[in-house]
Amino acid sequence: MRLSLRFIIPLLIVLAALAYAAVPLVDRMTMRWSIRDLDLRAALVANTIQDQIQDQLSTESSKKLLALFTRIAQDERIFALGYCKSTSAPMLATRTMPDAIHCDDLRKYQLSGGNILHGEKGALHVAINPVATATDPDGELVLIHDLSFVERRGEETKRYIFYSFTGLALIVSLITVIIAQLSWRGWMQGIRSLMRGEGLLRQPGTSIQIPELRPIARDLQRLIKDLESEHHARDEAQLNWTPDTLRAILHGELRGDDVIVVSNREPYIHARTGEHIEVQQPASGLVTALEPIMRACSGTWVAHGGGSADREVVDRKDRVAVPPDNPSYQIRRIWLTEEEENGYYYGFSNEGLWPLCHIAHVRPTFRSSDWACYVAVNQKFADAVIAEAKTSAPIVMVQDYHLALAPRMIREKLPDATVITFWHIPWPNPESFAICPWREEIITGLLGSSILGFHTQFHCNNFVDTVDQFMEARVDRETLTVTLGGKNTAVRRYPISIDWPPNPALMETPAEICQSELRKATGLPEDQLIGIGVDRLDYTKGIIERFNAIERLFGLKPEWIGRFTFIQIAAPTRSSIPEYHAHEELVRLTAARINQRFGRNDAPAIVLKVEHHGPRQVYEHYRGADLCFVSSLHDGMNLVAKEFVAARNDEQGVLVLSQFTGAARELPEALIVNPYNTDQCAAAMHVALTMPKTEQRDRMRLMRGLVSEFNVYRWAGRMLLDAATMRRRGRLLKNGSNNVITEK
Ligand code: G6P
DSSP: OHHHHHHHHHHHHHHHHHHHHHHHHHHHHHHHHHHHHHHHHHHHHHHHHHHHHHHHHHTTOHHHHHHHHHHHTTSSSEEEEEEESSTTSOOEEOTTSOTTOOGGGGGGGTSTTOOEEEETTEEEEEEEEEOOOSSOTTOEEEEEEETHHHHHHHHHHHHHHHHHHHHHHHHHHHHHHHHHHHHHHHHHHHHHHHHTTOTTTBOTTSOOBOGGGHHHHHHHHHHHHHHHHHHHHHHHHHOOOOHHHHHHIIIIITTTOOEEEEOSSOSOEEEEETTEEEEEOOOOHHHHHHHHHHHHHOOEEEEEOOSTTHHHHOOTTSEEEESTTSOOEEEEEEOOOHHHIIIIIIIIIIIIIHHHHHOSSOOOOOOHHHHHHHHHHHHHHHHHHHHHOSSSSOEEEEESGGGSSHHHHHHHHOTTOEEEEEOOSOOOOHHHHTTOTTHHHHHHHHTTOSEEEESSHHHHHHHHHHHHHHOSOEEETTTTEEEETTEEEEEEEOOOOOOSSOOGGGGOSOHHHHHHHHHHHHTOOTTOEEEEEEEESOGGGOHHHHHHHHHHHHHHOGGGTTTEEEEEEEEOOSTTSHHHHHHHHHHHHHHHHHHHHHOBTTBOSEEEEOSOOOHHHHHHHHHHOSEEEEOOSSBSOOHHHHHHHHHOTTOOOEEEEETTBGGGGTOTTSEEEOTTOHHHHHHHHHHHHHOOHHHHHHHHHHHHHHHHHSOHHHHHHHHHHHHHHHHHHHHHHHHHHHHOOOOO
8 A cells, every 4th residue: 555655646746737737828728719719700790790881881870880889799708899990080989999999009909919908897809800991991890809708718627627637646546556456466475475485386366286387486486596695695795894884784774773782791891999990891702793893883782780880880771881982882781689690690501501502521500590590680681672672673682692581582572673693602412402401491582583693504503403303393494494483583604703904902012012022021031932822711712621732742842841831811700600610720720730840930831811801912912922722622603713813914823723613614724623632732833833934924814814804794794684684574575464365
């Protein structure tokens, strides 16, 4: 209906404009025709009465002539009649003859356009016709017509035109609506059935199959898919992904819709240090990736307010604008009680789901009290998202394993929202996931998402296999779409990345200065070779395995003793969980043991820095080191690997990378290792320390090329583009189904 109106309104406007333009034209034409009529009529009257005039004049009976004129002037349209013998004679005329007309200036009424006289009586038509007689060869008959009948005729014609155009407009509109409705309904049915793969296979209006058309339908579907993917590929290849690209997608493709990010960890933590409030950026891959996006989108980020001064800086609605130096978006903080934090964050999320998904030989612990908190806190986050939504159809980006139930809770209240959930950690195989006592609830919660993203295809497949095994849901393996309760969730691979080009502030200090400063600050000799590790103190990061490999390197290649030092930055994390506490102890002890064995006075084997480092300090370490070792036992992506590559604009340095990270699939030019294979890792470090500079440059160039092309804006942009396509399709199908008449 809306489409029909969109066509009809301009049509009516055009018709009205035509009618408006036609009115003066009609006036002019009516006048021209009438004058031509009157001229002919006057000539006819003159001819008819010429003989009578001659008779009357010959008998010198001007009275009779006047009586004749008066009789003729009784005609409805004749206003006055007169006769001039010559230009100098007085006019013999009826009393109605206007004073302005005299025999001596009749010529002016004979000129083209001069025969209209405007006076008190309205417009009059003046016709001068010669009536030459034997006595008066110059005699002229003056016939005046009343033109008011022309106006009446014009009014009537205008009224007729108005009714004709109105009738025409109504008929055209009616036909348009009928045709639009019929063809739209037909198209919609066609498109929808084509999407279902039936369009060409059934006879219209029946359920009779037409098998001969099946190959054509398949070809068509394939063509549509090819076109779609080609369109995507072309778009992606052509785009230079920047914050502006994201803004353009948001304003163009998504029509400026509301974007809400929801995660457990907040991007800025306000912490009290004595008198002052310090702002910290947490060590979280998720935060590293999403922060630049939020700067670009200016949306709202709903997160747990965990900082000691977080409550002091928020407004009445628990919001604070960030980044502090240049506020461009809002954090909406959620407050959790100690019990909630213990049950939801430490308990179910980090003692249950985290080890469950990482399969890093730490047994997951599931308690029903933790589960109850997990459900309640997920509801708290979902409620905050619903409260923050400015429209009924926002784009909500739910992050990670802390909030697996939130997507469904959000969708229940905001059915038109597009919920994009991103699972930042691995998804295990179905057998491992089956350990979770609430596996069905977790999966049902996640299937409230419109799009569910993982870093690798392997994790997407694991998720789909898990659904297939434990849920009554329809799984389409070709399109990787899961349908539960009539709602679709697209399962997609979106490899996360980092900000590229990196923030210039992080690259300010030249690489050579970083190298000398790092050695100076650590008390190492100037020519010391340095390896770097940057992680949270988490057992999944393989820090112990890394240290074991360093020990092995010194054992196998003693020439490195005193010449090579490994600096490990280890950000404290989740320390109230016993496993993490024990892990920290083990890391400290292992480092101490190795230092005792292979350390030299001015050159320890391992420098362990268990403290929080800001992005600037981290980048200075990356730029000052000779190699970076990422040895995760299992990791969704691992952004440290990509950050190291981004930091090395001098194209030097070697990356040693665990094969169990998502990053290993994108950075094959790194030295890829199995962190459980100590000898292999030791050998890789030796290769890295002896690698020629030219080879370092060649490998680094290739890796930098990939990270520059697949940056974090592309990660977010692809999700948002997919969300935009999904929203467009949704609108199309909705409009279509509104127009469909149920078949009887
Ligand atoms: C991983 C998770 C993130 C989390 C981060 C830091 O990267 O995927 O969701 O924020 O670790 O952990 P934390 O418990 O300190 O937030």
